[in-house]
Amino acid sequence: MWKRACVLAALACVALGGPASASEGATHPPAQDWEFNGLFGTFDLASAQRGLQVYEQICHACHSLNHVAYRHLGELGFNEDEVAAIAANYQLSDGPDENGEMFDRPAEGSDFFVPFFANEEAARAGNGGAYPPDLSLIVKARSGGADYIYAFLTGFEEPPDGEELPAGRYWNEYFPGHQLAMPNILDVNTVEYTDGTEPTHAQMAWDVTNFLAWAAEPQMMERKQMGLKVVLFLLVFTALMYAVKRKVWANVHH
């Protein structure tokens, strides 16, 4: 009976674990060898720091990052002064002050990333009616995760023969439906990396994806480290319980 139960359990895993049908008209993104993969995976902090630069200098012009505060960048390996310097590049509206007036001030560590557009309507107006989604959770909000984001950023191509693109639309191999309102921005714009890395299209896509993976799940390293300790403890505990169980049951024939 256990054999049968195992077979059915395996079947259930296949049935339920299978992707709930891939979206129509998009290629499956190839799997990448991310440093954060696996039980012992950690973030590639150098790459993620470069990715922050890509986000700030390119993506920020359209995409917000509402769930990330500047102080969170401390976990990405920046010290307090560096965090304050990054924050100070952004202006935000605060108030009212004691006279009831709103005023502008530079952002501080405790503020969340200041978006370029004041609201969704402004973002749409600036992008031909399409809304550039907030990127804080984008890696967790797409099936395929980081593999998809990287494939997407490197997947802009000329449309296949015979396919007409409306004005302001671009063609992407991996985007569901292929047509979208975001241009192949990494071909148009580039950054000058402070660590001297060559800013190729693929490099920038790789770095910004590493950054976004961190932004979506900043507690990942803490989580995995704690997980290893917890599972190790549980293994010892369970082995011990098994031994005691054998001992207790030793005199019972069954």
Added chain:
Amino acid sequence: MAHGSSGGTPFKNPVVRWVDSRLPIFSMMVKEYGQFPAPRNFNYFWNFGALAMIVLMVMIVTGLFLSMHYTAHVDYAFNSVERIMRDVNFGWLMRYIHANGASMFFVVVFIHIFRGLYYGSYKKPRELLWIFGVIILLLMMATAFMGYVLPWGQMSFWGATVITNLFSAIPLVGDEIVTWLWGGFSVDNPTLNRFFSLHFLLPFVIVGVVFLHVAALHITGSNNPKGIEPKGPQDTLPFHPYYTIKDMFGSGVFMIIFAMFVFFAPNYLGHADNYIPANPLVTPAHIVPEWYFLPFYAMLRAITFNIGIPFTGVTIIEAKLGGVITMFGSIIVLFFISWLDTSPVRSARYRPIYKWCMWLLVLAVVVLGYCGSQPAEGLLVVVAQICTFYYFLHFLVLMPLLGKLERPLPLPRSISEPVLREPGAGPLPAGATAKPMEKS
């Protein structure tokens, strides 16, 4: 072996004695969890009740901490969950335990229910015990459904919209009922608020029903893989230490699996779309419920035809209502199986035909789960219809008929003496070997 003694307070500690002679809770604990005689032949399927109890407690504790930081408002719910994940100390741990705990709860309870079905634990005298179990399942489903709405992602919103809309299939008053459930004309802030309130309340109702479930168990005693009642002390073991230690070992194994999900694949069982904030203007490409609802979702969608009087064109039940009745019926039918099953033999071990029907039922439910995860198109609709048909056939037709038609294998005379060898008796149960009478 067992603690305590018969009669009087057996406790040495004066405070315990003082309390116990006024309110004998310590005596009760010793009687119900120390000496409680349990059949000696439990297999590991009998661990799952204890596991369910553990997950229920874990859910209440983590839920309590989450609710200290959660904001039940459409403008803040999604953000407050992200604050829990990023800024509350160990908030991510609480949330991942709670979200995966719901899945673990259903895994454990589904196996627990399968155990009851396979070994006939729903039969006399355990009918009421079984009914409390089915009530717990219904309450769990309601709780999990409303919990999934709370983070207010796309699947939260659209799942809630699809499921609450089902009530509109009720003739005449359907639309009024849906408006009443929503507290408005769509799933909106009032809906979120009441779901939070009920999601907080229902787990404590579950605790109450679990208490009744366990109380009823301690009146009838446990069933066992052989499905025959213990005949005397040689057939049982005191719950402590034999089954307490076995449950500890089982919980260890369970917690390892649970921890693997929480720490290494916390979003594997979830849906990516729920990390997109709810947007009433954008419908996701595929609205799928959590995995534990998929078989029921498939039954809902399997009814694609109206039911009426043949050749007259008169429709009695619209397809939508038929689906809703089928889905709820799949749980409701469980309330009646104590009486639908006419076989005097409890355990499927001794029922050669029923045993195979049971595995077929499991297969049907697994396949239904797969159908539920896919768009309801083409062949899969037919597959789901066949499986749904078998599900109801199993309970409504096979259970009553097999009890009369099937020839069960000979039952062992007692738990400790498994083999009945009488001249002319049927074949031996598979794997059974003669063993001398055992004494404990």
